Amino acid sequence: xxxxxxxxxxxxxxxxxxxxxxxxxxxxxxxxxxxxxxxxxxxxxxxxxxxxxxxxxxxxxxxxxxxxxxxxxxxxxxxxxxxxxxxxxxxxxxxxxxxxxxxxxxxxxxxxxxxxxxxxxxxxxxxxxxxxxxxxxxxxxxxxxxxxxxxxxxxxxxxxxxxxxxxxxxxxxxxxxxxxxxxxxxxxxxxxxxxxxxxxxxxxxxxxxxxxxxxxxxxxxxxxxxxxxxxxxxxxxxxxxxxxxxxxxxxxxxxxxxxxxxxxxxxxxxxxxxxxxxxxxxxxxxxxxxxxxxxxxxxxxxxxxxxxxxxxxxxxxxxxxxxxxxxxxxxxxxxxxxxxxxxxxxxxxxxxxxxxxxxxxxxxxxxxxxxxxxxxxxxxxxxxxxxxxxxxxxxxxxxxxxxxxxxxxxxxxxxxxxxxxxxxxxxxxxxxxxxxxxxxxxxxxxxxxxxxxxxxxx
Amino acid sequence: xxxxxxxxxxxxxxxxxxxxxxxxxxxxxxxxxxxxxxxxxxxxxxxxxxxxxxxxxxxxxxxxxxxxxxxxxxxxxxxxxxxxxxxxxxxxxxxxxxxxxxxxxxxxxxxxxxxxxxxxxxxxxxxxxxxxxxxxxxxxxxxxxxxxxxxxxxxxxxxxxxxxxxxxxxxxxxxxxxxxxxxxxxxxxxxxxxxxxxxxxxxxxxxxxxxxxxxxxxxxxxxxxxxxxxxxxxxxxxxxxxxxxxxxxxxxxxxxxxxxxxxxxxxxxxxxxxxxxxxxxxxxxxxxxxxxxxxxxxxxxxx
Numbered sequence: 001x002x003x004x005x006x007x008x009x010x011x012x013x014x015x016x017x018x019x020x021x022x023x024x025x026x027x028x029x030x031x032x033x034x035x036x037x038x039x040x041x042x043x044x045x046x047x048x049x050x051x052x053x054x055x056x057x058x059x060x061x062x063x064x065x066x067x068x069x070x071x072x073x074x075x076x077x078x079x080x081x082x083x084x085x086x087x088x089x090x091x092x093x094x095x096x097x098x099x100x101x102x103x104x105x106x107x108x109x110x111x112x113x114x115x116x117x118x119x120x121x122x123x124x125x126x127x128x129x130x131x132x133x134x135x136x137x138x139x140x141x142x143x144x145x146x147x148x149x150x151x152x153x154x155x156x157x158x159x160x161x162x163x164x165x166x167x168x169x170x171x172x173x174x175x176x177x178x179x180x181x182x183x184x185x186x187x188x189x190x191x192x193x194x195x196x197x198x199x200x201x202x203x204x205x206x207x208x209x210x211x212x213x214x215x216x217x218x219x220x221x222x223x224x225x226x227x228x229x230x231x232x233x234x235x236x237x238x239x240x241x242x243x244x245x246x247x248x249x250x251x252x253x254x255x256x257x258x259x260x261x262x263x264x265x266x267x268x269x270x271x272x273x274x275x276x277x278x279x280x281x282x283x284x285x286x287x288x289x290x291x292x293x294x295x296x297x298x299x300x301x302x303x304x305x306x307x308x309x310x311x312x313x314x315x316x317x318x319x320x321x322x323x324x325x326x327x328x329x330x331x332x333x334x335x336x337x338x339x340x341x342x343x344x345x346x347x348x349x350x351x352x353x354x355x356x357x358x359x360x361x362x363x364x365x366x367x368x369x370x371x372x373x374x375x376x377x378x379x380x381x382x383x384x385x386x387x388x389x390x391x392x393x394x395x396x397x398x399x400x401x402x403x404x405x406x407x408x409x410x411x412x413x414x415x416x417x418x419x420x421x422x423x424x425x426x427x428x429x430x431x432x433x434x435x436x437x438x439x440x441x442x443x444x445x446x447x448x449x450x451x452x453x454x455x456x457x458x
Numbered sequence: 459x460x461x462x463x464x465x466x467x468x469x470x471x472x473x474x475x476x477x478x479x480x481x482x483x484x485x486x487x488x489x490x491x492x493x494x495x496x497x498x499x500x501x502x503x504x505x506x507x508x509x510x511x512x513x514x515x516x517x518x519x520x521x522x523x524x525x526x527x528x529x530x531x532x533x534x535x536x537x538x539x540x541x542x543x544x545x546x547x548x549x550x551x552x553x554x555x556x557x558x559x560x561x562x563x564x565x566x567x568x569x570x571x572x573x574x575x576x577x578x579x580x581x582x583x584x585x586x587x588x589x590x591x592x593x594x595x596x597x598x599x600x601x602x603x604x605x606x607x608x609x610x611x612x613x614x615x616x617x618x619x620x621x622x623x624x625x626x627x628x629x630x631x632x633x634x635x636x637x638x639x640x641x642x643x644x645x646x647x648x649x650x651x652x653x654x655x656x657x658x659x660x661x662x663x664x665x666x667x668x669x670x671x672x673x674x675x676x677x678x679x680x681x682x683x684x685x686x687x688x689x690x691x692x693x694x695x696x697x698x699x700x701x702x703x704x705x706x707x708x709x710x711x712x713x714x715x716x717x718x719x720x721x722x723x724x725x726x727x728x729x730x731x732x733x734x735x736x737x738x739x740x741x742x743x744x745x746x747x748x749x750x751x752x753x754x755x756x757x758x759x760x761x
Contacts, residue, residue, distance in 0.1 A: 074536040077666055100537050101534075267542065
């Protein structure tokens with residue numbers, strides 16, 4: 001059972017709090033080859049010295065006029081940053097007791113001494129066990145209020161939901177009803193990143209079911225331009241039901257490629273060598289893999305140079321600017337939550353307020369998606385199902401490949417694959433009627449062949 | 459006027475995490491071209507996991523790296539990544555009715571482990587005297603710091619008396635390599651008037667300032683009721699302290715008077731002034747005192 005220490009700190013951690021990929025840190029993210037010294041054609045957001053929030057949107061049926069930029073509370077180095085963000089105009093704050101083992105909520109609490117509670121919308125979240133009682137939930141929620149030094153929260157979100165069955169959680173709804181009656185809670189909500197296992201449901205399935213349920217007032221959803229279709233369906237449903245919407249993980253992943261320096265190896269490479277060493281891989285072999293991988297990355301970067309130069313991509317900030325503006329520009333999105341751990345980060349984040357994705361940005365993201373998105377199978381999407389005459393479970397096999405390649409669950413993935421009635425071995429000699437079936441442009445047959453090779457060690 | 463731009467630590471962590479993700483093998487879910495070939499590691503085998511006497515292992519052992527930590531603990535992973543997280547091994551142990559989850563976080567070095575421990579510990583809990591640091595929040599959680607490892611024990615079911623929890627921590631500490639002392643970097647901070655157990659390590663945005671990274675710090679208390687913070691910003695690689703001082707950015711100015719010539723001073727929102735100077739081992743800084751003169755004096759004399 002997951003618990004919070006009612007004396008002031010978050011306590012336990014659900015052992016199986018797995019999450020679906022999809023954010024800036026997502027292993028399923030995208031790669032942006034960064035090129036130094038290219039022409040600066042991509043336009044950046046203008047950043048005044050002391051920006052303030054310029055735009056507010058009504059948060060669905062809550063009726064609250066939320067700042068279009070919200071404060072994501074995954075961690076703060078300093079409680080005064082919360083105070084500063086509010087002074088800059090942010091009035092929507094999202095946190096959870098497991099962020100920093102209660103540290104995020106505590107920092108908000110320290111800042112609250114200086115803030116006008118009545119002007120803020122504060123949400124916290126709760127990871128639930130399937131059979132958790134209302135009393136247990138109320139006790140943990142009390143810990144959150146205590147850490148934040150507030151007498152009520154505006155919303156309590158069921159955190160990281162990956163099963164449609166969880167939508168009707170009896171303990172949660174009983175607790176919410178009691179907390180509302182006591183004046184300690186105003187609204188109920190849900191956050192979802194999507195599935196992490198083939199037994200789980202997609203983010204859209206979960207949130208659409210929650211919208212239909214009728215008891216949820218607010219959603220926090222994974223929302224990047226590479227997954228616009230799924231997020232768009234959720235936003236449309238929220239519009240119909242007048243549910244508030246907030247976004248997280250608006251950035252796709254991206255990376256740079258440090259060189260291999262045996263005298264001063266990059267920390268990530270050292271970690272990799274240690275990790276695979278525990279799996280029986282020799283240091284020399286691990287280094288060989290690293291060196292080979294770097295060479296492959298350099299080759300890809302060379303091929304992508306025209307794209308990079310066309311858009312003048314010089315900094316990681318440029319991609320972030322466009323991604324945040326894209327999320328802000330989507331109809332029905334009310335507030336985009338950003339992690340803003342420093343004063344400078346607050347200034348950068350707030351400077352997005354009131355901005356929209358311009359033509360340059362739209363072109364940039366379109367080209368980016370075309371260049372990189374076609375290699376990215378959206379886990380949980382099943383739009384290509386039905387295109388295969390052999391009824392091969394494409395989405396499932398791609399997911400197993402994802403387990404293998406990105407989650408390091410090789411045995412698990414191979415076991416799952418071996419248990420399938422229909423695997424991808426037919427794809428090797430197929431004339432690929434699936435071509436064009438992926439709405440995101442993934443070349444299905446080559447990807448399936450690679451998945452088969454991987455999962456069967458063919 | 460803005461400080462010299464630096465890549466935020468969270469972003470650096472994200473980049474590192476993605477590098478590791480990419481190293482894991484052919485990337486079906488990422489840019490298709492970048493990992494063609496045979497880069498996949500062999501099937502994972504969980505490293506040896508401690509099983510203290512009287513406890514039985516229950517279920518599989520998770521072995522997670524920087525790329526998949528956030529799937530396990532969602533947004534809470536941000537802070538771990540910012541502190542250089544390398545690996546988590548997590549498993550369940552059972553003794554009678556009691557069942558716990560033991561998570562052993564390898565943070566790469568003792569200072570990073572101390573940083574995440576200090577961020578996640580409760581400020582009002584006594585140290586248990588196990589490992590380099592430890593505390594209990596009964597009946598739900600026990601925390602342990604030892605060398606580069608941060609260990610979290612969370613009770614899942616049954617009763618776990620405080621003494622039994624401490625004994626479990628001691629057994630776990632005994633199975634981990636390394637020493638039981640705090641990181642040596644804290645030796646550089648003045649010992650006089652230091653508030654016990656106030657030490658911390660902030661890897662990014664100390665005081666909320668992007669330019670102050672990798673800071674060990676502690677609180678101090680004077681007889682007159684004054685309270686202040688002393689910190690040491692550690693260099694990255696072979697950076698010289700003087701270079702750190704020059705790289706602080708335009709928001710910093712020289713201190714006033716003769717005492718301030720070698721110092722830099724800036725305003726921190728809601729906090730007042732912070733002053734720093736180059737010192738052995740990095741940039742020594744002080745904040746929390748009322749006047750610039752007091753800050754510079756404290757900075758010079760270590761107070």
